[in-house]
Amino acid sequence: MAAMRKIASIPFLEGESAVLHVSEEEILPSGEFVTVTDKNIVEFFAPADSNRMLKMPPGETAKAWTSVEKILNFALSLSLGRDGMMLGFGGGVVCDVTAFAASIYMRGCRLVLVPTTLLSMVDAAIGGKTGINFGGSKNILGTFYPANEVRICPKLLRTLPDWEYKSGLAEVIKHAMLEPKKYGLLDILLSRREAILSRDSRILNRIIPAAAKIKADIVSADLREQGRRAYLNLGHTFGHALEGATNFIRWSHGEAVAWGIKKALDLGERMGITNPDWAKFSRRLFSEYGFDDVNLEVESSKLKEAMIHDKKKQGGELRFILMRDAGEVTVEKVNQFDLDSVLEIRNG
Ligand SMILES: NC(=O)c1ccc[n+]([C@@H]2O[C@H](COP(=O)([O-])OP(=O)(O)OC[C@H]3O[C@@H](n4cnc5c(N)ncnc54)[C@H](O)[C@@H]3O)[C@@H](O)[C@H]2O)c1
Structure with missing residues (x-):
């Protein structure tokens, strides 16, 4: 060179x-x-x-x-x-x-x-x-x-x-x-x-x-994604579902990931895992860079289907990467009820 x-x-x-x-x-x-x-x-x-x-x-x-x-x-x-x-x-x-x-x-x-x-x-x-x-x-x-x-x-x-x-x-x-x-x-x-x-x-x-x-x-520290590398997928389960459900055209990858990270913060807060102050701080940071809450133009039930399909294809359970606090990440099993709630799916 x-x-x-x-x-x-x-x-x-x-x-x-x-x-x-x-x-x-x-x-x-x-x-x-x-x-x-x-x-x-x-x-x-x-x-x-x-x-x-x-x-x-x-x-x-x-x-x-x-x-x-x-x-x-x-x-x-x-x-x-x-x-x-x-x-x-x-x-x-x-x-x-x-x-x-x-x-x-x-x-x-x-x-x-x-x-x-x-x-x-x-x-x-x-x-x-x-x-x-x-x-x-x-x-x-x-x-x-x-x-x-x-x-x-x-x-x-x-x-x-x-x-x-x-x-x-x-x-x-x-x-x-x-x-x-x-x-x-x-x-x-x-x-x-x-x-x-x-x-x-x-x-x-x-x-x-x-x-x-x-x-x-x-x-x-983890080339083959046996552990910590998976943390880089924060927000991606939600984000990929949004990209897939809108044929990868309507939302850029980054917009989908930003939305997905905010959903992961909602989910973590709801499950008592994420420090609410960190969740608030992070949401504001995204919003300052123009990632505002928007109408997704896609039904929540479709997003949920896409996520479950994705997880099943990977042979896995419904586990999500969530944040406890600044820099602290955890992988947690999530129940359908909590997922429905953050996706605003009303049952019954
Ligand atoms: N391998 C990995 O670890 C990894 C991680 C994240 C994303 N990805 C992959 O990256 C891809 C998305 O990459 P991307 O967002 O860079 O999209 P992209 O490669 O499609 O580029 C976006 C657009 O910008 C144009 N472009 C690129 N550079 C330009 C420049 N300097 N000036 C003007 N136009 C320019 C391209 O022609 C294209 O139209 C996805 O397929 C995703 O799966 C891979």
């Missing part, structure tokens, strides 16, 4: 590190690689050497087996060797699908990710989970395959639509709730709201590495 100006280096999993860059010009690695990206990103950034670049259609539909086949065929057609490199240059979709293809190409080739959305900088590109959607289920095929390097350049976010930026902010808030004392992230969220919402580059240079580090710390 070429020498680069780094303003922070975040080593975490063995052989994997995330590097925060100051310059867009230096964001691509040197050497022989094939780039996977999407059509929107090429419009803004046009990575070098278009002969070695595969453009996917933007959006979740590209997280499919057909994309993996295309990437593998493309790499073979360019005679990419096992010591060659795949470069995923894009949001979470590009990162997930490129990483999956890299993990199976010649039993695993080198992988560098350059995330271009806030969500992928602090979440999808970090921690080695790869995946595609298959048979109608999200992320049902995948591997654990950490990138050799994740190259982060916050300046790439200036072209990101507001809806996508806000989606990433929900994950940043979630990371701050899970680790409120680490890297000053919660304090920055509380004190620099305007600068964060206006994407001030000095603030982005602080919140992105902090949020990415929090994820890296959690994952490095």
